[in-house]
Amino acid sequence: MKEQLEAIRKSALESIAGTQAGADLEALRVKYLGKKGELTAVLKQMGSLSAELRPVMGQMANEVRASVEKAIETQSAILAEKAMEAKLDMETVDVTIPGKAVKLGHKHPMYLALDEIKDIFVGMGFTVLDGPEVELAELNFDRLNAEEGHPSRDWSDTFYFDEDSRVMLRSQTSPMQVRAMDSMPLPIRIIAPGRVYRKDEVDATHSPMFHQVEGMAIDKGITMADLKGTLNTVVKQLYGENTVTRFRPHHFPFTEPSCEMDVQCHKCGGVGCPTCKGEGWIELLGAGMIHPRVLEMAGIDPEVYSGWAFGMGLERTAMRRFKIADLRLIFENDVRFLEQF
Numbered sequence: 001m002k003e004q005l006e007a008i009r010k011s012a013l014e015s016i017a018g019t020q021a022g023a024d025l026e027a028l029r030v031k032y033l034g035k036k037g038e039l040t041a042v043l044k045q046m047g048s049l050s051a052e053l054r055p056v057m058g059q060m061a062n063e064v065r066a067s068v069e070k071a072i073e074t075q076s077a078i079l080a081e082k083a084m085e086a087k088l089d090m091e092t093v094d095v096t097i098p099g100k101a102v103k104l105g106h107k108h109p110m111y112l113a114l115d116e117i118k119d120i121f122v123g124m125g126f127t128v129l130d131g132p133e134v135e136l137a138e139l140n141f142d143r144l145n146a147e148e149g150h151p152s153r154d155w156s157d158t159f160y161f162d163e164d165s166r167v168m169l170r171s172q173t174s175p176m177q178v179r180a181m182d183s184m185p186l187p188i189r190i191i192a193p194g195r196v197y198r199k200d201e202v203d204a205t206h207s208p209m210f211h212q213v214e215g216m217a218i219d220k221g222i223t224m225a226d227l228k229g230t231l232n233t234v235v236k237q238l239y240g241e242n243t244v245t246r247f248r249p250h251h252f253p254f255t256e257p258s259c260e261m262d263v264q265c266h267k268c269g270g271v272g273c274p275t276c277k278g279e280g281w282i283e284l285l286g287a288g289m290i291h292p293r294v295l296e297m298a299g300i301d302p303e304v305y306s307g308w309a310f311g312m313g314l315e316r317t318a319m320r321r322f323k324i325a326d327l328r329l330i331f332e333n334d335v336r337f338l339e340q341f
């Protein structure tokens with residue numbers, strides 16, 4: 001029995017010292033000291049020993065148990081320390097390594113221009129609205145007095161989603177006029193910026209996706225003078241006090257009378273140059289007095305209320321604001337271009 005106990009001690013201490021993980025250590029504890037362990041098995045044979053030998057063997061068994069327990073404890077501490085060292089090694093931060101420069105982006109010039117526009121209108125008491133780019137043809141056309149057969153409804157100009165031309169990518173932000181009239185109490189003063197879509201080929205002045213800012217005011221006694229006054233105030237704040245504008249008659253189905261507003265070319269002062277294609281003027285927006293039928297369709301009495309609306313091309317406005325010559329630069333997102341603003 002003495003040899004048995006010695007053998008257990010020897011093999012236990014060796015295997016404990018060789019463990020690499022806490023789980024292995026626990027397995028060894030069970031193997032040697034557990035209820036069905038090797039040491040217990042030896043102790044069970046004690047009954048067959050003589051009365052003199054029994055206490056001697058008992059004491060020896062206790063010593064073996066104590067030394068195995070001690071070894072497990074020591075090894076456990078060693079493993080814990082090793083684990084901690086490994087963890088610290090992995091998490092070492094070398095504070096002397098030069099840092100990576102974090103490049104901070106900034107707003108796109110078109111959105112810088114939009115922010116200025118929003119600020120100007122909010123300062124005049126307008127609310128900024130957001131609306132869907134996927135729009136009902138009913139709101140994009142019918143409710144804006146553009147009947148079936150109107151050229152702008154053609155499949156060659158418009159991105160429709162379905163065969164019967166009911167759902168489309170909005171071709172203008174003007175359906176936001178209808179959405180505002182349907183959902184807001186009078187009087188209404190809103191602007192609504194956002195993307196619009198038309199089947200155009202890309203060139204220096206065209207893109208199948210571009211941005212507009214819609215504007216609308218409805219109240220009692222609103223006239224064309226309010227429209228001109230508001231727009232002149234806006235362009236002067238945007239482009240400078242000396243900005244010269246002109247209003248030309250035009251046609252839109254949803255305004256009557258309708259007009260387009262031009263600003264005098266900033267390059268040549270109206271004489272004519274390549275920037276304004278020799279015209280002396282640059283077209284900025286379409287506008288007009290809201291057609292009585294459009295008000296009626298929204299349940300607003302045109303005998304009591306009147307209003308104006310405009311739709312302005314945001315790319316064009318930003319191009320003039322920052323003197324950008326080619327529309328494609330706005331969409332290419334070349335950092336060398338964007339960094340200049």
Ligand code: PHE
Nearest residue numbers: 172174286287288309310311
């Ligand atoms: N929606 C028109 C366009 O896209 C612009 C416009 C808006 C004209 C509001 C008049 C009133 O050309």
